[in-house]
Amino acid sequence: MDAKLKYKTFILLLGQWLILGSIIGIVVGSATAFLLNTNDFLGEVREDSGWLILLLPLGGIGLGYIYMNFGKQRINNTLHDAAELNNLVIDGVHGKKRVLRRMGPIVYLGTFITVLFGGSTGREGAAIQMGGSVAETVNTFFKFNELNRRIIIKSGIGAGFGSAFGAPITGAIFGMEMANSGKIKLDALVPCLVASFVGHYMTTAAWGVEHEEFIIQTVPELSVITIATVVLLSVIFSLLSITYCKLRHGIQNVTEKIFNKNHMKRAFTGGIIIVVLTLMVGSQDYNGRGLDMLEQSFQEDVPTFAFLAKLLFTAVTLGTGFVGGEAIPLFFMGATLGNTLHMFFDLPLSFLAAIGMIAAFCGGANTPIAAFLLAMELFNGEGVEYFFIVCLVSYIFSGHNGLWPSQKIYKPKSTLYNITNGETIENAQKTKNI
Structure with missing residues (x-):
């Protein structure tokens, strides 16, 4: 040619x-x-x-x-x-x-x-x-x-x-x-x-749609102690992602087996459980998308165990056959957990909420580059060094778990994993190679 x-x-x-x-x-x-x-x-x-x-x-x-x-x-x-x-x-x-x-x-x-x-x-x-x-x-x-x-x-x-x-x-x-x-x-x-x-x-x-804005009020100065703290927090947030993914898929597998993949029975049962959980909590803060509390977590204290409530509500909702997305629930879990950890770590509240939000999403989605860019676009490029660390650590420590079992593992995240290149997360979990 x-x-x-x-x-x-x-x-x-x-x-x-x-x-x-x-x-x-x-x-x-x-x-x-x-x-x-x-x-x-x-x-x-x-x-x-x-x-x-x-x-x-x-x-x-x-x-x-x-x-x-x-x-x-x-x-x-x-x-x-x-x-x-x-x-x-x-x-x-x-x-x-x-x-x-x-x-x-x-x-x-x-x-x-x-x-x-x-x-x-x-x-x-x-x-x-x-x-x-x-x-x-x-x-x-x-x-x-x-x-x-x-x-x-x-x-x-x-x-x-x-x-x-x-x-x-x-x-x-x-x-x-x-x-x-x-x-x-x-x-x-x-x-x-x-x-x-x-x-x-x-x-x-x-069409004039206005997206939510999340503002980091203060980004801490770079220091060895702060970086080490961010690494530790990223590990904690990655564990949150793993917990959610395990519970959500566990509920799905169990309900599909019990009801023989009858989506009507699964969702009906899931709906009853959500109603009961809502009545027990006495609030509808964890129903729907939860955007109000998500935004609040950047500004003031939220309930200490809000992240656990959202994790349970979302895992039951999607695990029993209802549909929607999982990014915003993960944002919610990560940001509210970051808000709670403000009691134990001397870092700005909005900063903790932000790194929790991105780390939880990154750990669940297994998309570190996209998660890093998302942080740059949502937070106007602030804290670039920290978010790079957050995405890298969360991606590695979340292991070969994730929101989507059909996602292929191009290469194992560590030599500790006995995984064939190109194997799906679902197959890797079935063979206990993760």
Whole structure:
């Protein structure tokens, strides 16, 4: 191939990714704006009508019915189940399964049901699955080969995450980092970057969505003692991530076994448990997304064991079949634990909340680069040295656990682990290699 032909091919390929990334960004950004605005509205309705929590078990029946009757499709003798949530999107990136085009609308409806009736959940899961759904629609329309299909799905993931949090740089990297722990394939960089930025600006500029702001009031000066303290705290936050992931997947495995994967029975039971827990706590602070207490944790003291309450509420909610996202609950757990640790460590309150928020997310998602960039975008670049340490330590000490069992382990985090390169977290856990 001569130089002129190579140049022409490069320009055509670049133009293709720019156009497709823009299309995905426009659609996913608009859909995410709808998700955020609707969730805000439904959250306010629930807060104004506390009795709605009593309807959560019935909402679980409806949600389970939707997934059991409309969320499954058999393609080439392989079952593709929308109830696998982000795991199905990751399998789509790996070429094992196909993301269902109906998956986005289904998870949106399921998230609305969960939020309205008081399940403890977030939003990025729905945005990511909608992104994958839109990407699969693009793949089907243009009939791409397998390599390009995977790139397009990564772009959908990036657009969903970036527009959900107002963090377009993070979204671009997250789209490439989510499917493989410890590896980023840069072949999807251009479409991921375009889709994430276009999605972000569609959400904010075109639809006027305003994202939450988290402000670090004071960043401590660098010192050996402070760095050592941050390392210790990062280990603690990584243990929080492990605890959540173990409990959430443990509940899912047990309820699927007991109810033979009947999502209606699982969600109904989970709804009853959440109602009981809410009545026991005497507050709905841990239902829904919990954004008010999350923001409060940066400014003043919150209940000492708020992080444990949120961990339990979210693990039960998502472990029994309700849907949504897990990033905001992890933000909540990490930030409120950081707030509690302010009693024991002589560091600024907002700083502790911030590093807890990022460390908990990093440990659960196994995306250290995206987590670091998220800290830079959310906190305007403050505390860059500390957040680099936080993400590195949390990523390593969380081991091969995570939010998504389908996530592949590119290489073991340590030689202590007897893990084959490319093995999934699920398989590694089954063989007790972690």
